[in-house]
Amino acid sequence: MQKAGNLNFILICVFIDMLGVGLIVPVLPVLVGQFTSSRDEQSLWYGVMSATFGLMQFLFMPMLGALSDRVGRRPVMLYSMGGMCANFLATAWAPNLACLFIGRVIGGMSSASMSVAAAYASDISTPENRARSFGKVGAAFGLGFICGPMLGGLLGSVNIHLPFYVAAGLSAANFIYGYLVVPESLAPGVRPPFDKARLNPFTSLIKLARRTDIRGLVVTFTLVTCAQMMLNTTWVLYTTFRFGWSPGQNGFALFCVGLTAAVVQAGLLGVLIKRWGEVRLSVLGIISGAVAYLAYGLATEGWMMYAIIVCNVLAFAAGPALQSLVSRATPADEQGELMGSLQSISSAGVIVMPLLGSFILAQVSRLPAGDWRIGATFFLCAAMQVAAIVAARRYFATHPHATDRP
Template sequence: MTAAATDHKTSTGNLNFILVCVFIDMLGIGLIIPVLPPLVGQFVTGREQQALWYGILATVFGLMQFIFMPMLGAASDRIGRRPVLIYSMAGMCINFLTTAWAPNLACLFIGRVIGGMSSASMSVAMAYASDVTSHENRAKSFGKVGAAFGLGFICGPMLGGLLGSTDLRLPFYVAAAMSAANLVYGYFVVPESLPANQRAPMRWDRVNPLGSLARLVRRRDIRELVIVVVLVTFAQMMLQSTWVLYTTFRFNWTPRDNGLAMFCVGLASVVVQAGLLAVLMRRFGEVRLSLLGLASGAVTYLLYGLATQGWMMYLFILCNLLAFAAGPAMQGIISKTTPSNEQGELMGSLQSIGSLGVVVMPLVGTSILGAVSHLPANDWRIGATFYVCAAMQTVATVVAYRYFARRRAAA
């Protein structure tokens, strides 16, 4: 066996380790998605109050993520990926147990704070994937990580919906057990991916979340792409923070119904990112695939808001396959512009955009949804949050198109 073949085999093995970690982590997180909004509803009265307080809890989680995500990403550049992953797993386990035992909203806040401080697994996993794969295969590796993420959402929400139909708190106990299993797996199995001679010193300007975002914005080579990521991420955060409440208000869905819908989302994600991504990359290339995925997402958001029957939501999910390929393609383009010893910081900064979205968009989205929650279920205005998402996604598509067109003209 040649040295190149050996290196490839080792990299694949290391990547497989991290895929299992991401899957178990997202399985635990997916378990609680269909049941957290109804659990909040047990402590408040009325739809508007439920939407408001759920949005506040999501904002608290996002604020902690926003503060700590760049710090943990930069820490993984300094001390290695493995210790940060283990820390994240332990924190998520404590978060789930705190939420399961919560007798009031205050305890739910504590759980959200702990979870936000420790939920660094995705950014570090992306950095880990960049460590163990070559330049030309990096987008495919990000796609595999995204597929593991999606696979967790195939099993997690559906299982959470079924368990939540029995007891709303049961999924949190199961999620805690999953995180504990992930902690054991990470401690005993996952190897370090970043060699000591490639680690970077940890400086305040690298861990300051605002400074991290400012450095991305100052990078003129990818400034427009950062704007695209912000718009797309903010739209996704609004959708995620209002989906369960929206479908409950409009279609009277139960946790089981939402679990099944998220199963469809995870299935579509895995089919694209694990099965079709390589084919789509060869057929369209990273640039065209990014643009097609962005445009597909914009149309789908609009259709979500206009849907009049619950079954339509499933149809729109399964027709939006190209959108699941846009993320890995865009991440691959951005990653190739950054040195290997700064990948953790880059991925942490990109994840902090998502965290900033979780700070802002749940309050925006749930406020909009709360304002229209009194309307009849068949009133088109109740889909207002998705119309805002469609507008942001459309602007992102236009900005990305102009960026790539200008680069092509310059080349």
């Protein structure tokens, strides 16, 4: 096992990578809007763009996760960093919607950094501190979004293409840093033979679905992830339509989301796990998320969104807790495949949820700003969280061995 200090290297890589991704979040919907003529058309095409990215993720994420189990985490991460750089440049240079698809395809094929980083963290962690390692990776992810969206909003106010060039530069710097500094975490002795069946994304999902020991957790994770994917896709357009927010205002709101996530996952996660345990913490976090989604949809003033973000602290701890529970039931030499499969669930959500969310948002986009029906996408997210609560409670009730005590 590698030294625990090696986790610091991967945290920096994740931070730089997410900083680049965060830069484009407030401006990509606006860029799509430059090639469309109405709000509903903008919503639908942005959903299609997001779904295209998710489709490529779905097809390539299990492959890259399984490949990292065979050849190591480091080369796969370097491939991801180089591909994301090409993605940002292709998006910045796109003269029309068709060319935007090229960037989305390249980005989806390359976006393996998060799942491989999670596998890297698992490699160098003991079972006892694995949840905290996942929390630190999540905190690095959140820290990237603390700086990224705000900087992207400010740069986008100057020139809508500028954030994409900056993101490309950061990805290039991340590649250089990873090539020169980051060591390999997976020892050759624990690498399984390469199996072509693991390259099929449906194979990994079917294999995950057949694991009856964690099926309830997988269902819970899927519902929570799908709700998050719908929020990610519709947030910028929703706040623009309802509150008239600019890219800079959306960037600041996402800054608050990243800051809250980082505080919880880097500073409070250990305390919360000691207080409630991973099982109770995951359920409480999902409940908090359900209430927050409902409140987002009913908010009538922009400032209310900030208040909801700050009050929704437990939801940011639910993900690492669920991820740790699933990881603990998986052998060490299958962690990369597991994380790739979990990310495939996210990718499948990014295929379906943007299409569904953008379709719903397009239907209500012409309503008056004060009409409560504009929050329809968030109401659906709240319903998915409620279903996740039911699935989690049922799983823990039938698997008493999974219940941990403070």
